[in-house]
Amino acid sequence: MNSIKAIEGYFVETKESLIFDVKGILHPHDRIIAFLRYYPSSNGTRVRNGRRFSKVYKLRDRFEFLQKHHPYYLFQDEYSGQILQGVHYKDIKKIYNPTETVQRLLNQPKLSDQEKESISFVKTLDEGVVGNSIGISGSLMVGLHTQKSDMDIVVYGMDASYKVHKCLTELMAERKHNVRPMTIDELQDLHFFRNQQTESAFSTFVQLEKRKHISGMYNNREFFMRFVKAPSEIDEKYQDYHYEKVGFAVVKGRVADDSEAIFTPCKYLLEDTKTIEGVQIKDIREIISFRGRFCEQAQKGETFVACGKIEKVIRKDGTEWYQMILGERRDDYFMPIKFFEPKPKPVGVIS
Helix, strand or coil, X not given: CCCCCCCCCCEEEECCCCEEEECCCCCCCCEEEEEEEEEECCCCCEEECCEEEEECCCXXXXXXXXXXXXXXXXXXXXXXXXXXXXXXXXXXXXXXXXXXXXXXXXXXXXXXXXXXXXXXXXXXXXXXXCCCCEEECHHHHCCCCCCCCCEEEXXXXXXXXXXXXXXXXXXXXXXXXXEECCCHHHHHHHHHHHCCCCCCCHHHHHHHHCCCCCEEEECCEEEEEEEEXXXXXXXXXXXHEEEEEEEEEEEEEEEEEEEECCECCEEXXXXXXXXXXXXXXXXXXXXXXXXXXXXXXXXXXXXXXXXXXXXXXXXXXXXXXXXXXXXXXCCCEEXXXXXXXXXXXXXXXXX
16 A cells, blocks of 8 residues: 555545545655545535535644544654645555546536536636646545535646746736636635744735735636645655754844745745844755645745744765745744744744
């Protein structure tokens, strides 16, 4: 079973019918790093084949549910030094593949309204993209979507990702094929939802979101895009790096390279960093996040302010550097200084 290749955008279902969403591209030899998303519940609002499921979104709630009911799916990771969620290969009942979901829906004679819209959107985006690069993920992939569910689209491979991102940028700018940015009211709803996980002022949120092209509306249904490198484009293995938590900090600096800002995980190379508050690290090389909300957050050349966890990265050959990780705490943030409204908050604890 360890020959299974499941990466970001895939879901895995366990023998208990717990459904996890896969995180990242690199995984340990014995399991897939994946975080709980749906679980069977008599009070659940999602229904599949007559069985009810509940959706869990907040990171803390996911850990608490597993700790209480299924601690087996929590493990101490020796490389990151963190407690993570993961599914052993032997416990996987089914793997859901986003690109296979597209093929299944294309051959399915009867589709729901959301399935029709998702397939139509994929067809709008796939011009010029070679092979099975675009997939449909999220609740629709596992048959737990509702009438109000958004569209979760994933693109695999760097070349395909840049092409689709360019296409999406042009469509949103010209408002062609029913693709458009969100209105202020729609952004307000999104801000309310995201503020439960990442706190931000609404005016700042709007200014940042207006510059992004990974989310918007298609036929008045919300969509969110994820761009993911193909495994063949990753020249490293899971055990090649060891990570040590140093602490938390508020940092100023300048974005030296934003070429991987659209990807999940997103990466920003930094220069001229200076610690304002928290652990004093002279040089922080990069900002990393597995959360889509930090994609397209800052552009090359912009001066930024950020608050997050600082880690020392130790490569197997002995090379060391420091990075900031965003998305584990509600008070993490990262934005160009020109959009920054409040003064940096005291470095808090995990929420």
